[in-house]
Amino acid sequence: MDASNEQNGTKKHNAWVGSAGAAGYDLRSDTMTTPTASMLAAIQSCSLLDDVFAEDPTTIDLESHCAALAGKEAGLFVLSGTMGNQLALRSLLTQPPHGVVCDYRSHIVKYEAGGVSALTGAMVKPVVPKNGIHLTLEDVKDNVYLDDDVHTCPTRAISLENTLNGMIMPLDEVRRISEFAREHGIKLHCDGARLWEVVASGAGSLTDFAACFDTVSLCFSKGLGAPIGSVLVGDKNVIKHARWVRKSIGGGLRQSGVVTAAARVAVDETFGKGPNGEGGLLRETHVLAKEVAKIWTDLGGKLFHPVHTNMVWLDLDDAQCSAARIDELGKELGLKLMGNRMIIHYQIYQNRDFVVPRLETIFKTVFQEKANKAAPSEGVTAETSMYRTQ
Numbered sequence: 001m002d003a004s005n006e007q008n009g010t011k012k013h014n015a016w017v018g019s020a021g022a023a024g025y026d027l028r029s030d031t032m033t034t035p036t037a038s039m040l041a042a043i044q045s046c047s048l049l050d051d052v053f054a055e056d057p058t059t060i061d062l063e064s065h066c067a068a069l070a071g072k073e074a075g076l077f078v079l080s081g082t083m084g085n086q087l088a089l090r091s092l093l094t095q096p097p098h099g100v101v102c103d104y105r106s107h108i109v110k111y112e113a114g115g116v117s118a119l120t121g122a123m124v125k126p127v128v129p130k131n132g133i134h135l136t137l138e139d140v141k142d143n144v145y146l147d148d149d150v151h152t153c154p155t156r157a158i159s160l161e162n163t164l165n166g167m168i169m170p171l172d173e174v175r176r177i178s179e180f181a182r183e184h185g186i187k188l189h190c191d192g193a194r195l196w197e198v199v200a201s202g203a204g205s206l207t208d209f210a211a212c213f214d215t216v217s218l219c220f221s222k223g224l225g226a227p228i229g230s231v232l233v234g235d236k237n238v239i240k241h242a243r244w245v246r247k248s249i250g251g252g253l254r255q256s257g258v259v260t261a262a263a264r265v266a267v268d269e270t271f272g273k274g275p276n277g278e279g280g281l282l283r284e285t286h287v288l289a290k291e292v293a294k295i296w297t298d299l300g301g302k303l304f305h306p307v308h309t310n311m312v313w314l315d316l317d318d319a320q321c322s323a324a325r326i327d328e329l330g331k332e333l334g335l336k337l338m339g340n341r342m343i344i345h346y347q348i349y350q351n352r353d354f355v356v357p358r359l360e361t362i363f364k365t366v367f368q369e370k371a372n373k374a375a376p377s378e379g380v381t382a383e384t385s386m387y388r389t390q
């Protein structure tokens with residue numbers, strides 16, 4: 001064994017290998033993407049000054065670059081997508097009684113530990129979109145409270161998630177909702193954890209989408225592949241307030257350059273250099289996601305949601321396959337799966353020659369087993385919690 005590769009008897013190994021590492025086999029989430037060698041190089045040459053004092057050039061540069069891409073005045077680096085959403089809503093809302101309207105499948109209602117009610121005191125109104133894909137202005141109008149009747153909880157914010165389950169809310173619809181919100185003094189937030197994907201699909205530029213919102217939160221650590229972080233963009237006043245709230249919940253950072261340097265590489269290399277994702281890597285993942293979906297449907301499978309971007313949702317109920325069974329089939333062939341949701345992130349794309357034939361084998365086994373079965377299995381539906389174990 002090479003002595004230089006050994007420390008305290010433990011073999012060191014280099015994990016900065018991109019798609020050759022764990023992420024190249026992991027379709028559970030785009031959060032599984034791992035940072036790359038070029039991110040490591042950027043970390044090695046980042047500035048190391050204090051961000052609570054707002055003195056760190058690498059961080060300031062990332063914040064202003066993202067704000068510029070989105071056409072907003074200011075940006076604030078935050079530790080997670082959850083933190084971005086929560087700071088945004090806390091900063092947009094003033095005092096109860098107030099309500100937030102959103103899609104019933106939104107991350108802010110399903111997966112943020114009840115943060116909106118705990119941090120803002122707002123009543124969340126989760127809405128089922130009539131078209132099954134995204135909210136429309138008509139859905140919003142049916143669910144807002146605009147009057148000052150003492151019995152009602154007035155709607156003060158609308159939070160739109162784009163993409164939601166990989167599906168796109170088109171720019172025209174966002175614009176309709178935005179006009180309505182502005183007309184009625186309602187604030188509009190975008191959980192844009194994957195807005196990069198919307199842009200990469202050609203549905204509109206980051207600037208076009210962001211112009212509709214008061215605040216937009218964008219994640220670096222999902223499809224873009226950075227290890228940590230998100231950015232919240234908006235006007236100077238709202239971002240100043242969010243910085244304050246961030247401090248109050250322990251999110252003030254010291255030498256944040258070590259994480260913001262990697263995030264900048266993620267934006268430049270994975271999303272691309274301009275507001276339309278010019279030169280980025282996301283578009284080809286959408287093409288591959290459609291190919292994977294086609295392998296499934298050609299075998300007779302149904303999809304739970306249409307494939308607009310990088311997510312493929314299999315209808316496992318229809319295929320009479322349980323989440324546990326498909327995970328097991330994946331494990332046997334060296335793939336990490338999580339039930340009916342498959343995420344084709346860019347490191348899966350880079351490892352596609354390994355992944356796609358194995359997915360095909362798994363899908364064929366699923367349908368072979370269905371054919372062999374007499375009675376239907378219990379299966380899963382898409383709207384259970386991903387994290388629920390009972």
Ligand SMILES: Cc1ncc(COP(=O)(O)O)c(C=O)c1O
Nearest residue numbers: 080081082083107161191193194
């Ligand atoms: C749409 C959406 N918003 C927000 C988040 C929260 O991001 P984080 O896990 O960084 O808190 C996620 C996480 O997967 C998400 O999918």
